[in-house]
Amino acid sequence: MSKSACGRAEGSCGDREPMKERQMPSSIIEKLKQEVGAGKVITNSQLLNDRRHDYWVLSQLEDLQDRGAPRPACIVQPTETKDVISVVNACRETSTPLVPFGLGSGVCGGIKVDPATVLLDMSSMNRVLRIDVDNLLATFEAGLRGADAEAALAKRGLMLGHYPQSMDVSSVGGWVATRSAGQFSTAYGNIEDILLGLEVVLPNGKVLETRLTPRASTGPDLRQLFLGSEGTLGVITSVTFSVRWQPEKRDYSVYYLPNMDAGFDLQRAIIQSGWTPPVMRQYDTSEAWRLFPDQAKGDGALLLLVHEGPAARVETEKAACAALAAEAHGEAGPVAAGEKWMAERNEVPTFESFLKKGVILDTIEIAATWDRIRPIYRDVVASLSEVENILNASAHSSHAYRSGINLYFTFAARPDDSKDMARTYEECWRRTLEATAANGGGISHHHGIGRLRRDWMRRELGATGVELLRSIKHALDPTNFMNPGVLIPNE
Amino acid sequence: MSKSACGRAEGSCGDREPMKERQMPSSIIEKLKQEVGAGKVITNSQLLNDRRHDYWVLSQLEDLQDRGAPRPACIVQPTETKDVISVVNACRETSTPLVPFGLGSGVCGGIKVDPATVLLDMSSMNRVLRIDVDNLLATFEAGLRGADAEAALAKRGLMLGHYPQSMDVSSVGGWVATRSAGQFSTAYGNIEDILLGLEVVLPNGKVLETRLTPRASTGPDLRQLFLGSEGTLGVITSVTFSVRWQPEKRDYSVYYLPNMDAGFDLQRAIIQSGWTPPVMRQYDTSEAWRLFPDQAKGDGALLLLVHEGPAARVETEKAACAALAAEAHGEAGPVAAGEKWMAERNEVPTFESFLKKGVILDTIEIAATWDRIRPIYRDVVASLSEVENILNASAHSSHAYRSGINLYFTFAARPDDSKDMARTYEECWRRTLEATAANGGGISHHHGIGRLRRDWMRRELGATGVELLRSIKHALDPTNFMNPGVLIPNE
Structure with missing residues (x-):
């Protein structure tokens, strides 16, 4: 039997099994209203819909496919720490699951609720x-x-x-x-x-x-x-x-490299020589042409650097990077690519716009030491490319360290039957994390675990690491009422 | 009743109360010999004397005053992780205190043993x-x-x-x-x-x-x-x-500043402008003259910078620091002071050489945000200066951050009666940490807690922080056999 992204039986990734129809006793809602004021306890508004989950694409898919997640029993919007203490105490004393919610931009299923859950909406504490x-x-x-x-x-x-x-x-x-x-x-x-x-x-x-x-x-x-x-x-x-x-000066360097390996070598040379351009981003051929159609060139990799700091150091750093790039057979590219990235860097299409077209997609960020990143890039792209109906399997790097670098894979697929979108999603995740872990990489650079990667934590931390994490959780939250179901795999 | 450095009744700092004459059952030593090999279990050699404590000056004073600490039951010298596992298991199963020992350079009483203790001498794992x-x-x-x-x-x-x-x-x-x-x-x-x-x-x-x-x-x-x-x-x-x-280039900058505050301002300007000379050390008048008699000048502060890295950046950084120093009314000093520090930086007289002359002394490193470091410097030096028979109360800084800096106080005193050396020591520590904590500083920048600062942890972490630390300790080591008595204050 094939396994899902999270290593369990396919189709069961995260907590997608139907929620038990738990209900919260109304007495707890009354207690919360007494403690923090009725105005901060929301039981009946659009907000209950909006806060059912984070930005995880699978939760969005469920919504679109009419298998949407249930609403929480109530949302509390605290305005001071005292309110938070009251909610924590009330939930602990009544063994009520409590889910803290920031602004819901997480993409790993860190937020899911059910009718027995209190959701603590921290966006009301925003001073x-x-x-x-x-x-x-x-x-x-x-x-x-x-x-x-x-x-x-x-x-x-x-x-x-x-x-x-x-x-x-x-x-x-x-x-x-x-x-x-x-x-x-x-x-x-x-x-x-x-x-x-x-x-x-x-x-x-x-x-x-x-x-x-x-x-x-x-x-x-x-x-x-x-x-x-x-x-x-x-x-x-x-x-x-x-x-x-704020820095005195900002400048850009752009290089074309013959291939991804040459780009990794150049980034490694820059950072291991003691230079730290705040931004180093390396796109493979597919992403370079997709994101920089006016600046991309040939079939190699595109490397963008942003330099910031005192003007004199920016100049020094830029010159040093240019010398290292020349040694690495890098060809200088148009600074416009850097400026374009800077201007448009946070513009991304919504998942929903793709889902409605039957396209399932996601990004997966992993990290590894320099020697391991090459086989990971190669193996992940090759493995994703074998997925039925795959439209895109590409990557860029965006965070470099003396010891290694991250990779940010993007996959997109359009299954023949839209009912297969979740299964395809799980297959893409499983293939990516499997090829990463098999090559000794780390399963998350910065998006976190949530429910999506939870059952991969055994591979990541080892049995002893998971046990240690669980013992800390138990020491702090012996009744497991704080955001249960995320981060730590079940025993 | 006056309090000791650690906040308890004077004269009782750390675990100086006479050890209960606990003895280890010989069966455990036999078990250890079976598990790791008799050659790695030392029960009868000079080593048992050498490993009784770390480099804490108070332990050394006790030795000189014939109140020396007892020896451990045995020392195990593991050669592989498997040996360490065996020792940990044997000690846990028999509720035997286990004290890991590195090379014994700690200065806070992190190592003390008694005849019921197993000391794990990690210096034998040195590959x-x-x-x-x-x-x-x-x-x-x-x-x-x-x-x-x-x-x-x-x-x-x-x-x-x-x-x-x-x-x-x-x-x-x-x-x-x-x-x-x-x-x-x-x-x-x-x-x-x-x-x-x-x-x-x-x-x-x-x-x-x-x-x-x-x-x-x-x-x-x-x-x-x-x-x-x-x-x-x-x-x-x-x-x-x-x-x-290794860096391509190393260079030095040396500045005379009118006073300590001006030096703090300059260091703050350098680091908050985005420059990071690896070393920034600022000596008060007393230390400047004591440590750099050939380079010290006037009654201000002496600031040494060491620059390292790619040659071009070293030059750029040095020039930028010079410009900031000029703005701060710093006067360039001889690079020889930097070279002297570099050459002699790890040469320090032994505590013992002072103790034998009846002089009790120590260094105390603390840290604070920039706004708090000025009153801390002033108040600590003033408070130490009030100690009877004080010979020296001075400070330098040695670690700078965007948000603040450390201070490294040195005190020395020669009580009329050498029996008062421990009491004077505790008074100096208490005064230093009291003035630091009262001004919102942190009680240790990098020497750690051991027994010396243990009872100050409540001030440092707050009751909730100590309780949290204790709950983690309990989760990992429920029977408290791992180096008991250090770090965490008693309940």
Whole structure:
């Protein structure tokens, strides 16, 4: 019997089995209304539909195919940490599943509810709490939209340095909960490098507020428990980021490389020589022609660099990268490709527009050391290409490190029968993660686990790693009421 | 009643109360000999004396004052992970305290034993396992001496980028267990930025080996549990570091600043402008004259920068720093001060040489955001200066961040009666940490907690943070046999 993407029987990926018709006792809703005020407890509005799931394409497909997920019992919209404590306590005391919701941009099924679930809509906690230009720190409530955080900083000449493509539709707390990566990570780091402090309501209702210190050797870093916790270990209520002044200068470099391997070699040479252009993106032939039709050329790879910083260093870095590119037989391309990426980088068509045409598609980001990324690229594209009715199997890289790099695969397929879309989806995921794991790669660079990758966690962490993660979950949330069903595979 | 450094009744800092005369049943030693081989179980040699404690000055004082700590029941010197598993299992099954020992360079009382304790001497696992020039990764057994790791890399033109002053006397596993910082951290990061993977024998005897991936979003980062765990959550058996090519060029900048505040302003301007000289060290007047008698000048602060990297960037960075220094009324000083620091940076007199003269002394490293570091410097030096018979109260900074900086205080005192040395020591620690915490600073930048700072952890993490740390400890080590008594305050 063939296996689904998540390693279980095909067609059963994540929690797609019909929900048991659990119902929440109305007494709990009444209790929540008493605790936080009736106005913050929503039981009857369009919002209950909108918050049933995140942006996972499979949840969207279910909606379109009239197998849509159920609504939660209620949505609570807290306006202060005290409200969150009340909701956490009420849910824990009544063994009610509690699902924290940021802005719902996750793509791995981290959010699913049923009629016995309370959904905690953090988008109602969206204030800018403090911008501190002395220490370059900014404290935001967790539900603040990324683009709004950036806009608040921009008024002071500051910037986050963290720019996920979801910038306009994701929350700052969601970035932490999912271990987000930004497009400018090569110089500015990922969310774990930018997060300086946070406030979390733990499953026991107590509030952990970490100290705002630049660095500490005071035992294990407790912030790290919540980076990637996906709502399972607490509710993040505010975050403090270590921000930056906007750069003095920005510039671009563009290179044509003979093939993907040559591009990997060049990126490796750049970063291992100590240069860190904030953005390094390498597109395979298919993506180069699709995304840069006016700039693509031949059948090689296209590499875009964005340089930022003090003007003198930008010039120095650009010249150094040009010298390394020449050694790697790279040919300079038009800077317009970089400018085009910069201008259009967050414009993506909706999944829905494809689904309605019978096309199922997704992106899958993985990471590996330099020596492993070549066979992974080759094997994943080859394996995806064997899928029946596949339309596209391509990749680009977008985050480079001294030790390796990520790859961002895109697949699209149009099954003859639209009823096969979910099965095709699962096959594409399974093939991609199988070829990645078989070559020693890591199964997620930055989108996280949710339900989609959950059962691959055994391959990723090993049995001991999963057991360790489960023991931590049990220590913090012994009754498993915090976002149950995501991240940690069942025993 | 006055309180000791650790907040308890004076004279009771750490675990200085007389040890209960516990004895280990000889059956356990026999079992260990059977499991790992008699040759690896040491019960009768000078080594039992040498491994009684780490380099904590108070333990050394006890030795000199004939109140020396007891010896362990035995020392096991494992040569492979399998041996470590056997020892962990034997100790857990018999509720025998197990104390992992690296090279004993810790200065916070992380190592103390009694006759019922098994000491696991990791210095016998000291092989270079793999140097991978493609991915710039190096895997070492945990007990390898830092300087030996660097020497192995140097043969390939590589470097660690992690240079604690203890380089010659500390182990690579110890760096991870204590959340070490290196002198070149401003560009190369601290140990948490350099550690890519590790192997740990958990208290339950299972082996966690983390995946070697440049970055992952696969739940909380499990490596972080062991960074700073100080032997309480498992035994680190090997580490993989993300290393670097040796830099093309090194250069120095030296500036005289009117006072410490002006120096902090300049360092802040440099790092917040996006420059990262690997080393930035700022000495107050007292330390400048003591350490750089031929280069010190006037009554201000002395700032040393070390620049490293591609030659073109070193030049650019040096020029940019010079421009910022001029704005800050910094006066260029002789590069010889930087060269002197580089040449002599790891030469420090032994504690013993002072103790024998009746002088008690120590260094205390703390960290804080930029706005808080000024009052901390002022208040700590003022408070230490009030201690009876104080000889020295001074500081330098050595690690800078966008959000703040560390300070490294040095105190020395010669009590009239040498019996008061421990009490004076505790008073100096208490005053330093009190003034730091009162101003919102963090109590340890990189030396860790051990027994010395243990009871300050409530101030540092808050009650909820300590409770969370304790719950994790309990989840991993429910019987508390792994290095009991360090890191986590008693309930």
